[in-house]
Amino acid sequence: MLYIVATPIGNLEDITLRAISALSNADLILAEDTRITRTLLERYNIKKGVISYHQHSALQKINRIISLLKEGKTLALVSDAGTPGINDPGNFLIMKALEALPDLKIVPIPGPNAAVAALSISGFPSDQFVYLGFPPHKKGRQTFFKNIGGIEKTIVFYESKYRIFKTLEELKKNSTVGERKIMVARELTKQFETIYRGTVDEVSAKLSQDNVLGEFVVVIAPTNY
């Protein structure tokens, strides 16, 4: 059995009772960064073996994990924050595990996700939305922003502190979203949680008055909203 366990995106209290019991009951925990996961486990007094599984893990590591599953072990996969597989490791491992063990029981333990948390406070329609992950750093970046202009529905994507200003600039320059309302959520669930609302220009101005550290989710309202 393989549990896919969502963990907090900042505030360690954002963990479900099921997540705690899945992590406690697993024979072994697969973690993107073992140090980050150990901090969470210590907080909940969960004493379990943790091995690393991340996006650069070799096929050899995946095969070792599959052998454990074949032996009947219960494993729990977590990422550094939020839901595994959502811009985080997990999908490839699941695909490979199912190739080897088509009847493997894969159990989602739902919980935090930064995009959904941001959407939930945006005030923008979320019955339909387009999730775009991270804008590409180099190749495809221009096209990414150009294409955004053609998406009429609510859009949500992730950005880091290194590129948030550049991204807001590009939103204006390379797409037609300059007039659309946006919301930028910074450091959700953490001490310096801040929500910026307005047009791209207004949000850029507010952000530039702050110490721009942390992690960001950008939400763009639908056209004509």
Ligand code: SAM
């Ligand atoms: N799997 C995660 C999830 O379910 O949200 C996403 C992982 S992705 C590698 C990390 C990005 O998510 C960050 O760069 C940031 O854009 C966003 N993010 C994660 N935690 C956040 C938080 N507390 N506040 C704002 N954005 C956050």
